[in-house]
Amino acid sequence: MNVSQILKQKGNRIVSVPEDATVGEAATMLAREGIGAVLVLDRAGRVAGILSERDLVRGLASHGAGAVALGVAEVMTRNVVFCRPEDSIDRVMSEMTTRRFRHLPVTENGKLAGIVSIGDVVKYRLMETEAEAESLRQYIAAG
Ligand code: AMP
Numbered sequence: 001m002n003v004s005q006i007l008k009q010k011g012n013r014i015v016s017v018p019e020d021a022t023v024g025e026a027a028t029m030l031a032r033e034g035i036g037a038v039l040v041l042d043r044a045g046r047v048a049g050i051l052s053e054r055d056l057v058r059g060l061a062s063h064g065a066g067a068v069a070l071g072v073a074e075v076m077t078r079n080v081v082f083c084r085p086e087d088s089i090d091r092v093m094s095e096m097t098t099r100r101f102r103h104l105p106v107t108e109n110g111k112l113a114g115i116v117s118i119g120d121v122v123k124y125r126l127m128e129t130e131a132e133a134e135s136l137r138q139y140i141a142a143g
Pocket of ligand 1: 050080
C-alpha cells in the first residue's frame with residue numbers, strides 16, 4: 001500500500017493559511033477542521049511552511065498569551081519535508097518516526113496533492129495487517 005491509495009480514500013484536500021495569518025487564526029482553523037497541522041502558503045500559493053499543534057504549544061510557552069497575536073511565520077517550520085504518491089506506507093512511517101513529526105504533505109509533479117498524517121498511516125497499516133491475517137485464515141481453512 002502506498003500514499004496514493006490513502007489519498008484516493010481521504011481525498012486531496014489541503015487546509016492552509018496565508019503567510020500573514022496570525023497564530024490565533026491558525027489555531028481557530030485547526031480547531032474548526034479537527035486537524036493537527038496546516039500548511040502556510042505565500043501570496044503565490046507556494047508552501048512557505050507548516051504549523052502544527054506542537055508549534056502552537058512552543059509559541060505559548062515562550063510568548064505566553066501574546067502568542068495568539070504573532071504572525072504564523074514566527075512559529076512555523078520553514079523547511080517542509082514532503083512525500084510522494086508512490087512512497088510506501090512503511091517509508092512514510094519511518095520518515096515520520098525518524099524526523100519526529102506527524103504530518104507529510106504530498107507533492108506530485110511539483111504540485112500539492114494532499115497531506116497524510118500519522119493517524120492516516122496507522123489506520124491503513126492496520127487495514128493492511130488485517131487483510132493479510134484474513135487471507136492467511138482463509139488459506140488455512142481451505143486446508
Ligand atoms: P507534528 O508532530 O506534525 O505536530 O510536528 C512536530 C514539529 O515538526 C512541528 O514543529 C512542525 O512544524 C514540524 N513538522 C510537522 N510536519 C512537518 C513536515 N512535513 N516537514 C517539516 N516539519 C514538519
